[in-house]
Amino acid sequence: MLRFRAPAALLLLALSGCADMGSVKPQAQLTPAAQLATGAAIAAAPPTAWPEETWWQALGDRQLDRLVAAAIQDNPSLKVAQARVRQAEALAGGAEAATGPRVDASAAANRERYSAHGTTPPPLAGHWAWRNAASVTASYDLDLWGRNRDLLAAALDEAHMAAAEAQLARLSLETAVVRSYVQLWLAHAQHDAVADSLAQRQRILDIVRRRHAAGLATEADVAAIETTLPAGRREQEQLNQSLTLLRHQLAALIGKGPGDGDAIVRPALALKAGYGLPGNLPAELVARRPDLVAQRWRVEAASHGIAAARADFYPNINLVAFAGLQSLGFSKFLNAASQTRGIAPALSLPIFDGGRLRSQLGNRSAQYDMAVEQYNATLVQALSEVASAVARMQSEREQQKLAEQAMSTASRSQDLAERSYKAGMNDALAMLNARLVLLNEQQQLLQVQSRCMDTYATLMAALGGGIKLDFP
Structure with a gap:
């Protein structure tokens, strides 16, 4: 009997002599997604499915599909994020070796x-x-108290976190390519509209000059039209610059030199998808957005770090x-x-270490608190981004309807002015002015359409972009 009591007594003595943890413990708590109020914008959105992983194909442009694929394949920043995943996996392998x-x-x-x-x-x-x-x-x-196992679990959690961050980098890259491509589409359309407007203004100027020569218009009438031409040419040159810079930007996003941007032809975009939000949004969003998933893995890693720090006391x-x-x-x-x-x-x-172990535990607990609050902040920001994107989408869809109505009215007005001119009831100046009004409404419609496509890309990114993720 004494043979069994002696080891037990030694174990009790050892435990009683361990360093004291004190009252060190985490203070932060995870915010449940269901507790956050979604708001009227989210509630009013029509139901739809979660985004597909190739959500940009809804814009119907094969060149855009190729650019996104090239960016995923060759973008250096994305490769850096992928290298971090391999680094984290290698570190997890080292932690696993310590358990055997x-x-x-x-x-x-x-x-x-x-x-x-x-x-x-x-x-x-x-x-x-x-x-x-x-x-x-x-x-x-x-490893009587599981220290090595907790360190391994923390390393695996950090590997999962790195993988989620790599997916976040991929989604950010996809979104940047799509949004830049939409801007390129708008710049092309605006360039054509400005060129057409300049041509119409030049025709108006020619008519006013002939009227001035015939004594039917003043010098001030001629000057008023002449002053609009340099401004239009300046706008045209600014658009030429935008076209060049946007091609360079897209070339950089796909990991190529500026020369490769010269091969990018005019986009042909047409948004075919409607807008809406999937059901059970707050609860499922945390498992579908890479930034939220990465933060949750950070919390898990910090939690295992606390467990490992506590094991050091025994x-x-x-x-x-x-x-x-x-x-x-x-x-x-x-x-x-x-x-x-x-x-x-x-x-x-460990019996007496001058508070070193307690300081280590305090550090791990503070890291956990920071990870939790970072997750909470990311969750709040994520829901805000979804609500803002869907609110903009709702407004821009209505703006597009109004712009289309204005475009239809201006087109009808231009047709009437042209018929009146052909019938001799009006002069060419009235017809050209009606054409300018139509061009202006066309530019307004183009801007609204580009904002709709840009907001669509923002909404798809806010919903996680359809990327498959491992959630803790």
């Missing part, structure tokens, strides 16, 4: 002259001899065993009598 046994082998052969006046006895004293040794050592950390046992051969000279090195072996269990017991 370790075996090492060593061998040495030294030729040495032993002192004639030292501690070495005859016949070695004063002579040269070989001293040989070979051994195999095995060690295993019993005793641990490390078992070491070795076996090998030792001899002086080679003649008897492989003899059975040259064998050596042993076992060396080691007990580590």
Whole structure:
């Protein structure tokens, strides 16, 4: 009976002698997504499915599809994020190795002259001899309180976090390509509209000059039209600059030089998808957005870090065993009598460390609190982005309807002015002015359409872009 009581008593003594954790513990709490009010904009949105992973194909442009694929393949920043994933996985492999046994082998052969006046006895004293040794050592950390297992879990969580961050980088890249491409589409359309407007203004100027020559218009009438031409040409030049810069920007996003941007032809976009939001939005959003998933893995890693820090307060046992051969000279090195072996269990017991362990635990707890609050902030921002995007989409759809109505009215007015001109009831100036009004409404419609496509890309990114993720 005493044989069993002695180890138990030693264990109790060891536990009682452990360093004190004090009152160190985390303070932050995760905010449940369901507790956040979604608001009227989200509630009013029609129901729809979650985005597909190739959501940009709804814009119906094959060139855009190729650009996004090229960006995913060759963008250097995305490759950096992917390299971070491999780095985190490698670190997790190192943490996993610490949970298993370790075996090492060593061998040495030294030729040495032993002192004639030292501690070495005859016949070695004063002579040269070989001293040989070979051994195999095995060690295993019993990890009684799960410290190594918690460190492994934290490393795996950080690998998952790096993977989610890489997916976030991919989604951000896809969105940047699409939004830049929409701007390129708008710049092309505006360039055509400005060129057409300049041509109409030049025709108006020619008519006013002829009227002035006939005494039917004043010099001020001519000057009023002339002043609009330089401004239009300046706007045209600004659009030429925008076209060049946007091509360069797209080339950089796909990991190519500016010269590759010259091969990008005029976009042909047409948004075919409607707008809406999937059901159960707040609850499912946390598992579909890469930034939220990454933050949750950060929280999980910090939680396991706290568990590992707490395990440091308790005793641990490390078992070491070795076996090998030792001899002086080679003649008897492989003899059975040259064998050596042993076992060396080691007990580590923290008793007094000046508060080092408690400081480490406090650091881990603070890291957990920061991770939780970062997640909470990301959740709030994510829901805000969804609500803002869907509110803009709702407004821009209504704006597009109004712009289309104005475009229809201006088109009808231009047709009437043209018929009146052909019938001799009106002059060419009235017809050209009606054409300018139509061009202006056309530009307004183009801007609204581009904002709709840009907001569509923003909404798809806010909903996670259809990327498949591992959620803790």
